[in-house]
Amino acid sequence: MGPSEIRESDRMKKAITQFQTFYGIRVTGEIDAETLEQMDKPRCGVPDPTIPNEDGNSLGGRLNKRYAIAGEKWEKQNLTYRIKTYPKNRKGLLTNDDVDEIIARAFRVWSDVTPLQFVRIESKKADIELSFGSGYHGDLYPFDGPRGLLAHAYLPGTFGDLAGDVHFDDDEVFTQKSTTDFNLFQVAAHEIGHSLGLKHSNVDKSLMYPAYQGYQASFTLPDDDRIGIQYLYGSSGGGGPRPTYTSGKPEGCNQAFTAVGYLRTEIFAFKNDRYWRIPSQGFPTNINGVKNKALWGSVLPDDVDAVYERPDASLIFFKGENYYIYDANNYIGGPLSISSLTRPDEPSLPNNIDAVLTYYEFRTTYFFKGDLVWQYDEERKAIAPGFPTIIGDRFKGVPNHLTAAYRYNDGNVYFLKGKVYYRYNERVRTVEKGFPRLYGIDFLGCRAQDLVSEDNDGTSAAVSISSVLFLTVSSLVSVLFVI
Known part of the structure; x- marks a missing residue:
């Protein structure tokens, strides 16, 4: 094995080690059965922390515990969104009206805990545009077919007109109130989190956890996600009670x-x-x-x-x-x-x-x-x-x-x-x-x-x-x- 092959092997081992560390599985540096099982789960396509590139940073950002921010955020509180296209895959039996209501509810997840307000428009370019597509769908990152990458999103302030946009893989079956296939509300709320500037969290059960975690009939935004988004935009109601002191200087x-x-x-x-x-x-x-x-x-x-x-x-x-x-x-x-x-x-x-x-x-x-x-x-x-x-x-x-x-x-x-x-x-x-x-x-x-x-x-x-x-x-x- 020559020097280049050795370097590539070392980089691969480091990438696998970081993947295992992020997901809290046994760290072996090798693609074992437990690692493969985690890799095969349907998930968001935002990359997890990987090996550093030439400037010392990784595409997905450095490995963090709990929520993580990407660094960019919207510099205004009133944002518009538009649903450009609707799903063609109708196995989920979602009507256009269903999609409208689900997407609006996904935005409310974030507006309920921040000063952000989201207004839907139907004609001109919106701040956040959502669309359904399959395979090569108009950007440089094609989808991979059923039961793989479910959706992707772009950070605010990145890639020009794509900033903040959300793309759903139309080869997936999105549902509304079903334990089968993929709940559109939960996937959309996760992707909108990226559109607002959040990275992935390695806290299991958090909304920004990379892997799809199954339908939740009763959804409440976990504290990990709430703290992350409020770090960027503040709280709609002050973020909960601040400490109070009864006597003397704390x-x-x-x-x-x-x-x-x-x-x-x-x-x-x-x-x-x-x-x-x-x-x-x-x-x-x-x-x-x-x-x-x-x-x-x-x-x-x-x-x-x-x-x-x-x-x-x-x-x-x-x-x-x-x-x-x-x-x-x-x-x-x-x-x-x-x-x-x-x-x-x-x-x-x-x-x-x-x-x-x-x-x-x-x-x-x-x-x-x-x-x-x-x-x-x-x-x-x-x-x-x-x-x-x-x-x-x-x-x-x-x-x-x-x-x-x-x-x-x-x-x-x-x-x-x-x-x-x-x-x-x-x-x-x-x-x-x-x-x-x-x-x-x-x-x-x-x-x-x-x-x-x-x-x-x-x-x-x-x-x-x-x-x-x-x-x-x-x-x-x-x-x-x-x-």
């Missing part, structure tokens, strides 16, 4: 956390002998924190330096020159020397690290200390050539002496320094405009009056005001979802 609002990690689909922040759990942005479970030992036991030390979820799903906590291993909240081992993370013949990672950031699908983790960053290969147990290097050279706009770093379910990286945070855009590889902002306001749901006017680390009240008045939505360069 303790979490004024914390400069020593470690923050995105662990098992939730944010965990640590300071002293407490942790704060944030299932979704702005909605912590307890604004005053909970004792570490209540969840992690007595072995975990106070004031951990950093934490991350390793590619093998272990949780790794760092303190001084040591690290500790947990499986969820079950203690596995430690303290172990940080020097043991690299092979004896390799340079060691630093002690007393400031922050750690992992790209688990690529088995790559970054360690930060002072003004330097180390890139660590999880498989080779070695530091990558050319590292350590200056943080700003690898992550443009990110400051030195960080306190935490993690990747969130919106596809962005969040760097914390004291009480403020920076959102790093992976596509353009720089910190976004409008940052830093106060972490307490955006992620803990704090009010401006809950925060001190002048932080010990020099953060002024002006940042607090900025956090209240301005919330930047990610401006990632769009990625086409070919369905």
